[in-house]
Amino acid sequence: MSNQATVPFKGTAEQEAKLLEVIAKHKDQAGALISVLHEAQDIYGYLPIEVQSIIAKGLGVTLAEVYGVVTFYTQFSLNPKGEYQISVCLGTACYVKGSGDIINKVKEILGIDVDGCTSDGKYSLTATRCIGACGLAPVMTVNDDVYGRLVVDDVPGIIAKY
Amino acid sequence: MELVRSHVLICGGTGCTSSGSQTLMDEFEAKLEENGLSKEVKVIKTGCFGLCALGPIVVVYPEGSFYSRVQKEDVEEIVKEHLLKGRIVKRLVYDETVEDDGIKSLNDVNFYKKQQRVALRNCGVINPENIEEYIAVDGYQALGKVLTEMTPAEVIDTVKKSGLRGRGGGGFPTGTKWDFASKSVNEQKYVCCNADEGDPGAFMDRSVLEGDPHSVLEAMAIAGYAIGANQGYIYIRAEYPIAVKRLQIAIDQAKEYGLLGKNIFDTGFDFDIEIRLGAGAFVCGEETALMTSIEGHRGEPRPRPPFPAVKGLWEKPTILNNVETYANIPVIINRGADWFASIGTEKSKGTKVFALGGKINNTGLVEIPMGTTLREIVEEIGGGVPNGKKFKAAQTGGPSGGCIPASLIDTPIDYDSLISIGSMMGSGGLIVMDEDNCMVDIAKFFLEFTVDESCGKCTPCRIGTRRLLEILDKITKGNGTLEDIDRLEALCYHIKNASLCGLGQTAPNPVLSTLRYFRDEYIAHVVDKKCPAGVCKALTRYSIDAEKCKGCSACSRKCPVGAISGEIKKPFVIDASKCVKCGVCMETCKFGAVVKG
Numbered sequence: 001m002s003n004q005a006t007v008p009f010k011g012t013a014e015q016e017a018k019l020l021e022v023i024a025k026h027k028d029q030a031g032a033l034i035s036v037l038h039e040a041q042d043i044y045g046y047l048p049i050e051v052q053s054i055i056a057k058g059l060g061v062t063l064a065e066v067y068g069v070v071t072f073y074t075q076f077s078l079n080p081k082g083e084y085q086i087s088v089c090l091g092t093a094c095y096v097k098g099s100g101d102i103i104n105k106v107k108e109i110l111g112i113d114v115d116g117c118t119s120d121g122k123y124s125l126t127a128t129r130c131i132g133a134c135g136l137a138p139v140m141t142v143n144d145d146v147y148g149r150l151v152v153d154d155v156p157g158i159i160a161k162y
Numbered sequence: 163m164e165l166v167r168s169h170v171l172i173c174g175g176t177g178c179t180s181s182g183s184q185t186l187m188d189e190f191e192a193k194l195e196e197n198g199l200s201k202e203v204k205v206i207k208t209g210c211f212g213l214c215a216l217g218p219i220v221v222v223y224p225e226g227s228f229y230s231r232v233q234k235e236d237v238e239e240i241v242k243e244h245l246l247k248g249r250i251v252k253r254l255v256y257d258e259t260v261e262d263d264g265i266k267s268l269n270d271v272n273f274y275k276k277q278q279r280v281a282l283r284n285c286g287v288i289n290p291e292n293i294e295e296y297i298a299v300d301g302y303q304a305l306g307k308v309l310t311e312m313t314p315a316e317v318i319d320t321v322k323k324s325g326l327r328g329r330g331g332g333g334f335p336t337g338t339k340w341d342f343a344s345k346s347v348n349e350q351k352y353v354c355c356n357a358d359e360g361d362p363g364a365f366m367d368r369s370v371l372e373g374d375p376h377s378v379l380e381a382m383a384i385a386g387y388a389i390g391a392n393q394g395y396i397y398i399r400a401e402y403p404i405a406v407k408r409l410q411i412a413i414d415q416a417k418e419y420g421l422l423g424k425n426i427f428d429t430g431f432d433f434d435i436e437i438r439l440g441a442g443a444f445v446c447g448e449e450t451a452l453m454t455s456i457e458g459h460r461g462e463p464r465p466r467p468p469f470p471a472v473k474g475l476w477e478k479p480t481i482l483n484n485v486e487t488y489a490n491i492p493v494i495i496n497r498g499a500d501w502f503a504s505i506g507t508e509k510s511k512g513t514k515v516f517a518l519g520g521k522i523n524n525t526g527l528v529e530i531p532m533g534t535t536l537r538e539i540v541e542e543i544g545g546g547v548p549n550g551k552k553f554k555a556a557q558t559g560g561p562s563g564g565c566i567p568a569s570l571i572d573t574p575i576d577y578d579s580l581i582s583i584g585s586m587m588g589s590g591g592l593i594v595m596d597e598d599n600c601m602v603d604i605a606k607f608f609l610e611f612t613v614d615e616s617c618g619k620c621t622p623c624r625i626g627t628r629r630l631l632e633i634l635d636k637i638t639k640g641n642g643t644l645e646d647i648d649r650l651e652a653l654c655y656h657i658k659n660a661s662l663c664g665l666g667q668t669a670p671n672p673v674l675s676t677l678r679y680f681r682d683e684y685i686a687h688v689v690d691k692k693c694p695a696g697v698c699k700a701l702t703r704y705s706i707d708a709e710k711c712k713g714c715s716a717c718s719r720k721c722p723v724g725a726i727s728g729e730i731k732k733p734f735v736i737d738a739s740k741c742v743k744c745g746v747c748m749e750t751c752k753f754g755a756v757v758k759g
Binding site for chain 2: 030031032033034035037038065068069072073074075076090091092093094095096097128129130131133134135136137139146148
């Protein structure tokens, strides 16, 4: 994961007000940081350093502590995601059924690597661990749509839909 | 309560939801309304039925008709034929259930015949979002019994006698764990539930939480009473949105009914449960790391001792059990320790849920009595390996486990037998592999996972696993030597001995077990520079069998790099220096003339 944000921060005052509300709600709860980060990511879509600073100040912890937690967990992202988030499952069940070839095809079509985002901000690609739809393996998702029992030739058609 | 003549049960687990069960639900409601049946037939969203490969699944009672892979267009037919006229739509029912003269019971179908559902008893039976349905199947009766009739010591004794061992993988006796925590003296203690199911390919706990969340809440309250705790935490993966939602609904309903919260059953016992979301870190499945994460920090493990039963969450005595372990508790209390201990083998009591996946016909969730053999699971319950391929190995325990080769397929599945053959029970992932899977590649796959997920706190795990991966990578690229295999093996033992937590201590297992049973494949990679399964690209060569080739040129037209040339109606050849090994030629050839090896 790159630690440098690739796009300038465009947070609004409205988003900040929401975040402050979240912080106020959790402030007295023990071990609140991870819960706050989850909700902050829902508000902004990602967790740039600007958002981390607000959280650090609000919860009374150091920015280093916040940054440490953000970078430890794979769910937290320092970069914005694309409009369409493509995830290919690389859990064992999908892997033995060939999801490695599926993800390579997606990379080839979009010209991006895992955790990358196309320059127009339209698609981003992640490799996920098991999403638990092993009966449908191999599986990929585009936002909330799930595509299962895939073969490599299905990939171009699916991406073309978006 | 309203009376209806038929129930339509639709699976709302993640597998079936992914294949569109919510759409089916809406369609059923609409079509029932259209046909004036809304008052006579009730549609219910349930938890997982287990046979995920055939999802979305719809079961109609009282007949018990098991409809599989139902599409939106099929709903009208089921409503008009089955629900209106009473004629089962045979075209859509699971073909194993169809007999000449009708439909046989699900319990006689191979997939279910050898299963015994204890932890999954309510999954696919009740609506998980309605506490009254749970209460109707004896829900919260065990909690009532414990609080009003038993002392904490009696509860612990019952759990000990049942022989229940931790279902998260380690297999530590649950009663003993509770006993330790109950003996720690402290005003504040905690009960935690590990729902951070991180093994790729495992989804047992998720199915329990989605299908029967109250059983976990009830068990946690029982555990709280037994050890003297009044606060519980469920640490669950954020990747399981359906499970999180249903758990929250369940907690809210239980509080509303006075089954959680203050003064439960008027006994003066208080117990509350909070959900904490994980954020995608495999190491947080390790108990001390999980507690550090609940505390809001980087989820790094702590050295033990002190054990969590003495100093756990916020340095207070804490017990942590896995979801499936908890799901067994209410039944043990209700039906007694002896009943539970009568299932299974001498040292492994009860049942185990497995997520059956990979190269197997019936992928899904199965629950079997301990001691069932792998052969019964793969061949009878799982319906064998598809496409006429040969069973090569099964992998249990995920990145911490090992594989069981075909020669040991008659091994009984229990904690000790699996350890003795170099694998482990694990949390319950069971991935089947066939002759097309390369075992070196599988070992590399798991190491990529552990390298990614190593938290970096201790050196043997952080650096050791990376070195393992580098050696494996070298071997799969055809650059390995025999010394590399020895080095690989020696390094495995160093990592096992020196790592801080379970993640590092078990990370080398996939390598060690594949070396133990498939050493010849490693040797083929380094000595013959061949990948017998044809998976490792650098070692794969495509060529054209001149006798079979008809010279149709189909392959050369499809080849993306122009590596195939020849004259029409004469055998073509592949230029190995240009070939990128994409395999398109092999897929294209109608005569089977392209060979890989």
